[in-house]
Amino acid sequence: MSISLSMCRLIRQPLTSNVQCSGKKLNMRQIQKENVVLVMGATGTGKSKLSIDLANYFPSEIINSDKIQIYEGLDIVTNKITLEEQKGIPHHLLGTHNPNIEFTSNDFREKSTSAIDLIMSGGNLPIIVGGSNSYLEALVDDDDYNFRSRYNFCCLWVDVSMPILRSYIDQRVDQMLNSGMVNELRPFYNPNGDYSKGIRKAIGVPEFDEYFRRESYVDDETRKMLLDKAVSEMKINTWKLAKKQLGKIDWLKNVKRWNIHRLDATPVFKKHGKEADETWKKIVAEPSAMIVAQFLYNSRNPANVVKSSSNLRVPISQGDLMATATC
Structure with a gap:
């Protein structure tokens, strides 16, 4: 087995052996990383819906990364996900902070990192969701490389064609x-x-x-x-905000070279009712779940993982899961 410092998959079993990578001997304990999923997209594209869908496939908790939904109040104006829509999935940093005090990118980095650690301590997967891509960038590409040194991350982008979205x-x-x-x-x-x-x-x-x-x-x-x-x-x-958000995603994907998986939800917005729900499941929810299954378990048959994981909310850490990594 070969290991890369920049690409280490989820390791659940304790490992003590040393391995060779690029001529250097590395201890597996030193490079073990945990996994985080990021859900991004312009306002109104269905990010919150997808995060709930994923949490029904994998035992997860959700961290809000919308810089306005962080604050208490204005639930209608900020389009906060309702308690009913949350379906019992724990949410962090959603409507929790004083609306009169500025919540900065540094605040988000600190609070979200604490939330990630808390979620992982319970054996669950952190899913960070929101339209404030500057918050995500501040978290992932922090100056001291803390996030990337501790976590692998998988980015899902829910996209909708601009005329339909407008x-x-x-x-x-x-x-x-x-x-x-x-x-x-x-x-x-x-x-x-x-x-x-x-x-x-x-x-x-x-x-x-x-x-x-x-x-x-x-x-x-x-x-x-x-x-x-x-x-x-x-x-x-x-x-204007939606266009700005899309521009930031383009920057992260094509300039900063983040590996971002695009899900085109446009056909969903052309349908209504049950037909729209079925289309969403087929072209957004299920493909996203398979991407996450591949990310978490490095499975060659992610559909089987998704099928067996659906509605099975047990802590990930209880499974005897060990994934491979490559240099």
Whole structure:
């Protein structure tokens, strides 16, 4: 067996033997790494849904990496996954921090690393999911090489064609409006508020500033005009965010050379109801599960691993799993 410092798979059995790699003798204990899965994509593409699907295939816990969903509050505006949608899967760094205090990339690196260690101590797989790719980059490519020296990581990218995604984003903002978004936003309005930090950076808060400033002093027609303007600006700025997120993924994939597996979910967004669910399972959920099975177990038949793992939530560390690695 040959081992590479940059590509060491999951090792579950204690190993004490030394091996040769590139002319150097290495102790297996020194290079043993654990595994982390990253789920990325533009806003609205289904990242949270995929993370739940994966957690139903593999015993997992989820770490949020959306820099706005980190904060308490604005669940509708920030499109946080609901308790019902979480399906009992433990979530970390989701709606947990003071909305008025800036949560930085350094904060995320520290807190997410602690969460990873906690999840692994229970024998589960950490799945990090969110649209803030700058957070993921800060974690993975930290200055002291701490993450890469300790973990292998597998990146899944849920992608949707831009015209389809833009239409969906517009529909989602309309759904937010119908779900009570304005009333949720109102307590966060502050005429002297700072929109450059904390949860007030969320798309929707600054866009509704003028509406809240003037709503008590204008007639119904003007109020509706201000509302329509705020909603329109939300749609435009959400679309700008999606394009920025896609640009960052392109940077990570093609410039920084991250190995990112792209899942094209576009056909799902062209269907509805049960047909959409079946298409998602076929072209996104199941292929992603097989990619993760290959990553975790280095299996030549990942479909068998996925089939046997489905709905079997036992700690990974309890299995006698040993994977190979190559130089």
